[in-house]
Amino acid sequence: MNVELDTKVGELVMARPETMRYFERLGIDYCCGGHRSLGEACDLAKQDAAKVMADLATLEPPAAGVPSLQDWTRASLAELIQHIVTTHHDYLREELPRLDMLMGKVLRAHGPNHGELARVGEIFQALAADLMPHLMKEEQILFPYITQMEQGASGSSCFGSVQSPIRVMEMEHEAVGALLAELRELTDSYTVPADGCNTFRALYDGLETMERDLHLHIYLENQVLHPRALAMEAGVQA
Structure with missing residues (x-):
């Protein structure tokens, strides 16, 4: 696709999934902020739009055989929902307790020397x-x-239209996105300090993996599932 400054970030990620990791490194929000233009997203992330455009032209496409995000625009909504639950919801239910355990250990061992860990x-x-x-x-x-x-x-x-719960879910996604952004800034993009132990490294690796998973998770809901559900409801009511 031709990429311009007015290209929507969510549309760009859908067409070119390799941009996800690049945007994450720059702090460009493609999940909750997928409706924004590339130019606006760069401004919000304090990134040079011209450099971003140049970098995007050099990104390598995904390896052959890697599933495309576009597959989820063609799958049934039931299939997409099942994927979200088994891939992302189940992951969080398993991973959050593990990260909580690691967090406790790191706070006890390194909290006195690293004040940022409390936050x-x-x-x-x-x-x-x-x-x-x-x-x-x-x-x-x-x-x-x-x-x-x-x-x-x-x-x-009890909500009349699917618009109501979707609006609530997306507001909650925004809150999660803000917490993730603060976490990345506070940890200097999950950089383990020189005196960090293996548990410290495992914690920051786990938090960064959770961030990537949540970005994709929220993207699939905000940019694929919700618009398709809203369009389906509008078609039924027409």
Whole structure:
């Protein structure tokens, strides 16, 4: 695709998945901020738009056989939801307790010498507190409603339109995105200090992996699932 400064970041990632890791390194938000133009996203991330454009022209495409994000624009919504739950929700349920354990060890061993770790711990706890009920609301309310709608069943709900829970979910995504951005800044992009032990390294590696997973997770919901569900509901009501 031709990339211009007015190209939407979310559309660019959809067409060229190799841009995800590049945008993450620069702090360019492609998940919650996927609706923004590339120029606007660069300004918000305090990045030189001309350099970003030049770098994008040199990025290597994904290796052959790597699944494309575009596959999820063609799959059924039920298949996409199943993928989100088994790939991203289940990952968080397994990984958050492990990271919590590592966080406790690192705080006890290194907290006295690294004052920033207290805030790192607070942010992590806030993320966990936000994410666990968020996953439950999606799996018990939003996802079943979308699946029923796709199957042709009107179903019953207390929210009237799928727009209402989607709006709430995306507001919660914004809050998670802000916490992740603060965490990356506070840890200097997950740079382990010179006196950091293997547990410290495992913690920061785990937090960075969680960040990447959450970015893709939120992208699939905000930029693929939600727009498709809204379009489906509009088509049913037309």
